[in-house]
Amino acid sequence: MSEQTKLIVEYQEIDKNLKAIEDEVNGSEEAKKYLSARKFLSTVKENLSELEAKAQAVTENYNRAIADFEKYLATAKEYEKTVETCENEEELEYLKKKFADVCAQIAQMEQTISAISKEMADLYKEYGKLGQTNKVMRAQYDEYAPKLEELKNSKKEEVAKLKAQLKKLEEQIDKTLMEKYAVRRKDKKFPIVFGLDLSKKLNYCPFCATSMPVSFMEELSLGAIKECESCHRLIYGFEPNKK
């Protein structure tokens, strides 16, 4: 096993403890409650203003419908009055038909207004619900932000110790190799470095079981650390009986 391989393997061993602490913190009740509240609060303003815009559009529709309704009502009254004083038979028939038409329009408008009213009531309800959830989430945020901070603080010393150990090792590790490791660590791939027992003569990635070309295996036997093309884990070769 090359010096660099030993170093990166040792690095990962220590990093494993750091990862465990991170996982514990991220998976905690404190983190979950904090994050869900933060997520809600980050979008609530947008959602509230979206509802306000909708409410404004519906209100405008409502006002327009009411104006139309009143206009039809006035027309109907006018026809009614004219019918009372009309003596011409033919004209009377025409007016009656016109009156019936406008009455149908009034009935139609009543339905439209009732539908808009329902839409307004629904929006109002939704707005109220969002406001209520906002209150709950605000309280959840205020409660869990300091709790999460407290949890993080309780791990602070241990984390600092591990990070100091890692930093010391990092100074001895090849820069390109360290960067490759760091990228995968950021991508939440863990473990990152895998050893492949060359004595078994099996050319499969020890993590994802993708088969590897002969040239890849040759380089491993020469002490190189290679990247699996499929899972991008870092692979090194070793022989159990050789030091």
Ligand SMILES: [Zn+2]
């Ligand atoms: Zn793989």
